[in-house]
Amino acid sequence: AQSVTQPDIHITVSEGASLELRCNYSYGATPYLFWYVQSPGQGLQLLLKYFSGDTLVQGIKGFEAEFKRSQSSFNLRKPSVHWSDAAEYFCAVGANNAGNMLTFGGGTRLMVKP
Amino acid sequence: GAVVSQHPSWVICKSGTSVKIECRSLDFQATTMFWYRQFPKQSLMLMATSNEGSKATYEQGVEKDKFLINHASLTLSTLTVTSAHPEDSSFYICSATVDGKTQYFGPGTRLLVL
Numbered sequence: 001a002q003s004v005t006q007p008d009i010h011i012t013v014s015e016g017a018s019l020e021l022r023c024n025y026s027y028g029a030t031p032y033l034f035w036y037v038q039s040p041g042q043g044l045q046l047l048l049k050y051f052s053g054d055t056l057v058q059g060i061k062g063f064e065a066e067f068k069r070s071q072s073s074f075n076l077r078k079p080s081v082h083w084s085d086a087a088e089y090f091c092a093v094g095a096n097n098a099g100n101m102l103t104f105g106g107g108t109r110l111m112v113k114p
Numbered sequence: 115g116a117v118v119s120q121h122p123s124w125v126i127c128k129s130g131t132s133v134k135i136e137c138r139s140l141d142f143q144a145t146t147m148f149w150y151r152q153f154p155k156q157s158l159m160l161m162a163t164s165n166e167g168s169k170a171t172y173e174q175g176v177e178k179d180k181f182l183i184n185h186a187s188l189t190l191s192t193l194t195v196t197s198a199h200p201e202d203s204s205f206y207i208c209s210a211t212v213d214g215k216t217q218y219f220g221p222g223t224r225l226l227v228l
């Protein structure tokens with residue numbers, strides 16, 4: 001069974017600073033990887049996804065993520081954080097043999113200092 | 115594209131009553147929909163997977179007689195919380211998949227049982 005770890009529960013960055021949110025997964029084959037963002041009291045919005053091909057994927061709102069098979073990681077990055085990026089971020093992994101199910105990490109809460 | 119709606123967005127009910135939550139894919143047909151529960155400051159917990167025209171598959175520990183799921187069409191799934199109790203108070207989120215891999219989430223329904 002697959003699993004996802006987001007090592008950082010909370011991260012605080014200054015507005016305009018760069019951001020990297022970590023995600024490590026455990027799965028035997030190449031998984032499907034996702035990053036979602038959740039604002040308080042809201043559902044989840046898809047930021048980006050990786051299925052195959054180019055390991056650097058671009059998403060919405062200026063986010064990107066890089067799949068590194070050797071490190072079993074799919075870290076999310078943004079070069080310059082805006083105050084509106086403050087939210088909860090979830091990494092998720094899906095698999096062909098998992099009936100379309102997603103396994104979510106515990107989430108990372110991002111706070112942005114002015 | 116890939117918009118999922120939920121109704122109602124919040125509901126307050128008395129203990130012992132039943133509550134129905136609707137999940138609709140607005141601009142695509144979803145053969146599979148998912149229902150999640152989210153406790154404060156926690157990640158999403160998958161409750162069940164719902165396929166159009168067939169019985170839902172419930173995760174271990176989720177009472178199927180308590181949480182009735184109906185997926186009558188390719189655009190609508192409903193979750194009915196029967197004989198609700200205060201411990202059922204939670205944030206319920208649905209999602210739908212259009213490509214069998216990517217899940218698009220609704221905005222969530224906050225249920226408060228008094």
